[in-house]
Amino acid sequence: MTIDEYVLLVCLKPEEVEHIRQLLSSFEIKIDSKDIHHFDDAKACLKNENICLAVLRLDKKLSRPDQDIIQLRQFLPDYIPILILISHDLTQNIKDYIKAGANDYWVLPLDNTSFSVRFYVLLEFGQSIILSEKAKGFEIKHETSLLQRIIEKIQDSLRFFSPNITYKHENNSSIAEKWIKIKKLGFGGFGEVWLVKRHGKGMSAVAKIPHSSKLNTRALRAAAILKRLSIHPNIVHLIEVVEEDGKVVLIQEYIPGLTLQQLIENTLNGKHKEDYFLQLLSVASHAHQNRIMHRDIKPENIIITPSGTLKLLDFGIAKDLSRHNIGKTIAGSRPFMAPEQIMGKSSIASDVWSLGVILYIFATNTLPFYDPNEKYLMDLILETSPLPPRKLEPGLPENFETLILKCLDKNPENRYQDAGELRQELLELFPLFGDGSILPDNYKD
Numbered sequence: 001m002t003i004d005e006y007v008l009l010v011c012l013k014p015e016e017v018e019h020i021r022q023l024l025s026s027f028e029i030k031i032d033s034k035d036i037h038h039f040d041d042a043k044a045c046l047k048n049e050n051i052c053l054a055v056l057r058l059d060k061k062l063s064r065p066d067q068d069i070i071q072l073r074q075f076l077p078d079y080i081p082i083l084i085l086i087s088h089d090l091t092q093n094i095k096d097y098i099k100a101g102a103n104d105y106w107v108l109p110l111d112n113t114s115f116s117v118r119f120y121v122l123l124e125f126g127q128s129i130i131l132s133e134k135a136k137g138f139e140i141k142h143e144t145s146l147l148q149r150i151i152e153k154i155q156d157s158l159r160f161f162s163p164n165i166t167y168k169h170e171n172n173s174s175i176a177e178k179w180i181k182i183k184k185l186g187f188g189g190f191g192e193v194w195l196v197k198r199h200g201k202g203m204s205a206v207a208k209i210p211h212s213s214k215l216n217t218r219a220l221r222a223a224a225i226l227k228r229l230s231i232h233p234n235i236v237h238l239i240e241v242v243e244e245d246g247k248v249v250l251i252q253e254y255i256p257g258l259t260l261q262q263l264i265e266n267t268l269n270g271k272h273k274e275d276y277f278l279q280l281l282s283v284a285s286h287a288h289q290n291r292i293m294h295r296d297i298k299p300e301n302i303i304i305t306p307s308g309t310l311k312l313l314d315f316g317i318a319k320d321l322s323r324h325n326i327g328k329t330i331a332g333s334r335p336f337m338a339p340e341q342i343m344g345k346s347s348i349a350s351d352v353w354s355l356g357v358i359l360y361i362f363a364t365n366t367l368p369f370y371d372p373n374e375k376y377l378m379d380l381i382l383e384t385s386p387l388p389p390r391k392l393e394p395g396l397p398e399n400f401e402t403l404i405l406k407c408l409d410k411n412p413e414n415r416y417q418d419a420g421e422l423r424q425e426l427l428e429l430f431p432l433f434g435d436g437s438i439l440p441d442n443y444k445d
Contacts, residue, residue, distance in 0.1 A: 007123070008054040010072060016085065019110045020055065023119055051076065053123045057085040058097070065090065066100040073101030081122040085110075104220050114228070114291070114320055121224045124241065174199075175207055175249060176242035190215060190316045191247075195254065204254040205239055208316070210247050218316065219248040225292055225315045226252075234283035234310050255311050261299035264361060264442070271436030272308075273362040278434055279310035281426070284355060284419035287312075288348050291321040295346055297354035298336045299361070321348065334374055335367050339382050339410050349412035352422055356407025356415075363400070364392040365442045368408060382410075393440055399429055400438060 007024065009017055056072055058065040065086075072082060081103040086094075088107055097105060104122055106115055173181045179196040182204075186193045191210035197203065210219055219241075226238040237253040260276065280302065287294060294315060301314045338353035340346060360368045368386035371377040386408055389401045403426060409415050416422035430438055 005050050005052045008051045010054060010056040011059065011068075012055065012057045012085070016057065016110060019115075020119070023116055051080055053119075054080060054082045055085065055119075056082060056102075058087075058090060060087050060090055066093070066096045069097055069100040069102050083119065083122050098217055104217055114224075117224045117228045118221075121220055121227065121241070175209070175244050175251075178242070179205065179207060179251060181207070190218070196251070206252045206254050208250040208252065209244070210249075213246040213248075216246075216248040219250060221320065222315050222318065223248075223250055225318050225320060226250075228290055228320075229287055229292065229315075232283055232286045234279055234312055235286075236311055236313055255303045255305060255313075257303045257305040257311075259300055260302040260304060260310075260358075263304060264299055264365075267442070269436060269441040270439040271434075273439040274434045274436055275308065276302075276304060276310050277359060277362060277439075278423070280312065280355065280358070281419050281423040283310070283312045284351060285423055287318075288351065288418035288420060291348075292318055293321060293346065293348045293351050294318050294354075295341070295350065296333055296336075297351055297358070298333050299358065300333075319346075334377050334381075335370060337381065338412065340412055342378050342381060347412055348418050349415045352407050352415045352417070352419065353412075355419060355422060356404055359404050359407065360386065360389060362439050363389045363396055363404060365440075366392065395440065397430075397438065403429065 007020065009020060012020070054072060054076060056068060058068060069082065069084065076082070082101060084097055084102045084105045085108055086097070086105055091107060094105060104118060106118060175181065175194075175196060178199055180199060181194050181196055183195045184192060185195055185206065191208060194207045194209065196205050196207045198205065208219070208222075210216065223238060223241050226235065229235045230237060236255060239251045239253060242249045242251060263272075280297075284294065284297065292315075294312070295317050296314060297312070301312065303311045303313060305311065334342075336354045336357045338346065338350040341350045341353070357368055360366075369377060369380045369384070371380055386405070389404055390396050390398065403422075407415055407422065416425065426433055
């Protein structure tokens, strides 16, 4: 059965409408777009059409652009996502727009890379609702809240990662009526991480559940980043995105193995260190080429599988730099944070610092900066130089020490500008890096 689905475009310019039409042109499911320039027209359209996504362009000339979002949200069912397009001079009011009902935003102009991923992530949410309701034979009722509805399993063969949206299950051990919580793997500033299994199939996965629905936009951004980087073998695969109890939950593949931190604390020979670092440089280079900075590269966020494959985890605070040059929030783990990152001005070179810290650990079996008091630790990072690695491990080549210290230069402009540049110089200086001839073995006492 063919299901007609529509994207509602409100107040977009002709070239923006055409851009989105091009994004929709490759879909096998019939999707049309409705170009609306007045909210009265939007009311009439919503009476008859299955809207799966609304895209609203905010006009900077309006005194209260957030009122447009509120008005559109009143027309739409609660579960339909709204993507807003804004000019750069409206970015200071982003929190107001999200509070008014927008799910995500894009700073104009539209581009041919990052915007498409962001657009498709939100489109998936709306499509899953339409298909679920049609499959159950229910008529979509605009007055019915998301949290009052039960959404069953949907057909997902045409999906990127097939998100489902559902309300909270009575049994709090279940997520989206599809995934059973097995074991809590961890928690942090973003939320909880659970080992889960698929109902009836026994498939294991990892669920990342935010503490609050206020973090939904951040979760959607992380989903878009994972989708954008997914072709790389050292990136964790995103299975689907679901919504549970009003929170956006990422379901990712389960990676068996040990964290790099666990391996460092035990036996780790030089050959393995070099192999893992080259894999880490490969995935970090891929992210940097796509204008993504991770902002939290550390051994705890790296899994090594039993076969020796490295997986870089936790893109929860990663930032897409396609539209912005510098991150303006303090995020990361203190011992691995660059000086500018501590000051709230991170860039891709900040990831290079983190890579340098890991390489320093591999070379010396110790952190370049450490103090149990976080304030003192930040002072050390901001004001002192690390002990040269050869003071701790005299057998290291001198130019290898120079390479490490360049990664840890206080001035980000003096570092390698991305992981690709670091990888290139490392292999030019040490073509056999990877055979275990540079980094020392370390063994647990």
